[in-house]
Amino acid sequence: MAMIEPLAAPTRSSDAHNGHAVTVRQQNFSVDYTFPVVFCTGIFDPENTALVDTLRRLEPDRRHKVLIFADAGILAARPSLADEIARYAARHAAHIELVTAPVPVTGGEGIKAGLEKIVEMQQFMVEHHIDRHSYVIAIGGGAVLDAVGLAAATAHRGIRHIRIPTTVLSQNDSGVGVKNGVNLFDSKNFFGTFVPPFAVFNDYDFIESLPDREKRSGIAEAVKVALIRDGEFFNWLETALDDLARFEPKAMAYMIRRCAELHMRQIGQGGDPFEFGTARPLDFGHWAAHRLEMLTEFSVRHGEAVAIGIALDTEYAVLAGLLPAEDNERVRAVLLGLGFSLWHPMLEQERDGQNVLLDGLREFREHLGGELTITLIEALGVGLEVHEINAEKMIQAVANLKSRAGA
Template identity: 55%
Template sequence: MSYIQQSFSVQFEYKVFFTEHLFDPSNPVFAEFLDSRAEKGIRKKLLFIVDDGVTKHHETLQEQITAYCSSLDNYELVQDIIVVPGGEASKNDLQLFYWLVNAVDQHAIDRHSYVIGIGGGSVLDLVGYVAAVSHRGIKHIRIPTTVLSQNDSGVGVKNGINYHGKKNFLGTFAPPAAVFNDAFYLTTLDERDWRSGMIEAVKVALIKDAAFFEWMETHADELAVGEPKSLQYLIRRCAELHMQHIGGAGDPFESGSSRPLDFGHWSAHKLEQLTDFELRHGEAVSIGIALDSVYAWLMGMLDAESLERIIQLLKTLRLPLYHPLLEIEDDSSPIMAGLEEFREHLGGRLTIALLEGPGKGKEVHSIDPATLRKAVNMLRDKW
């Protein structure tokens, strides 16, 4: 027997910029980034794809982008700024995906060019996937416009769309060239969106950083009304912890089965599907965190005081704790199917992140249905 072996590594690097009014002529952040990536003799194209929810609240955005990009050297703006539906519907529409791929082809966007997504996490997931599979990888830039995307999904390395009713069944690991968090976009968010977006900060604090969890408890009343200074600190710290995990966990592309940042997500993904995505992702994750925290307490992992603190924070932030579709009649109940779908999504054996206390996560590889049912009943009847 003979064989040839090859081994190599690829270095990825990107920055998350925190700014305000990104396309104001007096703001040089975006222009300076592009200038740092310019190449002599190569004129690069910029294709913008924008969430329609953003354009509704920022009616002059397209004109601002056009004016801003007109002064850029070595770059050419594709005049057709594409507007797409926002929310989870954008990830459920295969025809929209194909339409965007065709736009990349039509406008001759090559591997030197940039596809730039502006919007919530769902649109950024879609745009990132379009960029990643076109020409085997076009550079993409993310401009997240929601709390959830600025503190979690928009600063990560994952892209994807839903398929056959399964969350993120089609997708890639493709880091962005850069992320620009513009705080001004948060001022026009629907209350339900900015409120549910805070849950990923609760999640990462519970798994990674007890001090951050305590900070949220202290500032919960401010966060509950969207006080800008507190909200912006929450976003930055959550993004920081998220990026530290990506770079420091040794598995940025999730080759193994460990997913500590998916705490509360196994049931959340299923709830989103069962409600036909009427539940916001953050609302479903809040319910999932409450469920898994009560379950951990029933299993003797989490103490009663910590459980009460978690539940109280979620309530102060006015996040949901329960949904009727959680109900478990038997092993074939819809929510139980979420466990197998989550295992399939992970690959390998089932791995669920639970808590031993704030800032202290622990992974388990099985869930007891009877205990889980008790947890559901407690959420329904006690809180």
């Protein structure tokens, strides 16, 4: 019979806590997360074994149950998708048991309106006996990935989840991250978890059916991450500007891959994948962007707001003496060249004599837990964290954006 190890001596034992005996035992373990991010085309081409190989990664001989939720937007844009998936599953039937045809789910922010859709998806999981060895796959934009990811993470305390992002933003940014969530109590992403996916497949073919506005919007995240992390990548964005502005597929593919890699590096090696600290280095340009999205009731797309947020914070960095003016010109040239507008009237909206945008800084501070940390840049490719923003200079930065836009 196995012996049970005697418990180790308490790490600390003291009766100094107001006369109460207190014993502390330090629990300590770490969990290693590894997941592939695959960049490809033709994910459901039966000859392409990338997906089935991934399903077999842990249990190569097993037949794996797979439940797919697909963004209604992508199903409409690519009517053949359900058939392509059925053919793929049939070809690899030894290892894939598709429990049902892809289940259509609302695309965009609608799927994140509270918990209703989460529960609906989990009912599907129950109906099809999805267990912790099965796979739940999400195909769609960032909103669908966030919602399906949450449903999978909280069913049976976590079902293997594979993401197949179909927008530029979800391929180069949100899809390779470790967060999920839906909106609740009027608060964006209030209800969510940090749970890394089992795998991510960035299939560039999906990008083609996106409206130009969505394609452009996602490129803002590449400009963002280049500016804070990779000057070389920023130089490349400058040289590839014309190709990117017309969404030439090869340039788009490289932009997506490099941007995703830089996000992965920050999350994997930045030291704080689950965001316990207050620093959000990947949120350059985002404090103003989030505010602008709210003020315009999301009529401005996230990336469009990020482009304005980048332009604003870059303008501010010059006024604060942190960045040479000529670097600001280069940032503006890239953003304008991509077709972004760098001004919105809501930036100067006032309430009770106060600039409403600047109120966003207070909110951001609260969201971070008290201490304000804003990422700016001190060179093209070099981020800088600051803990204070000078309101007058920020108002001046807003005024500069306005006059430069001729508004």
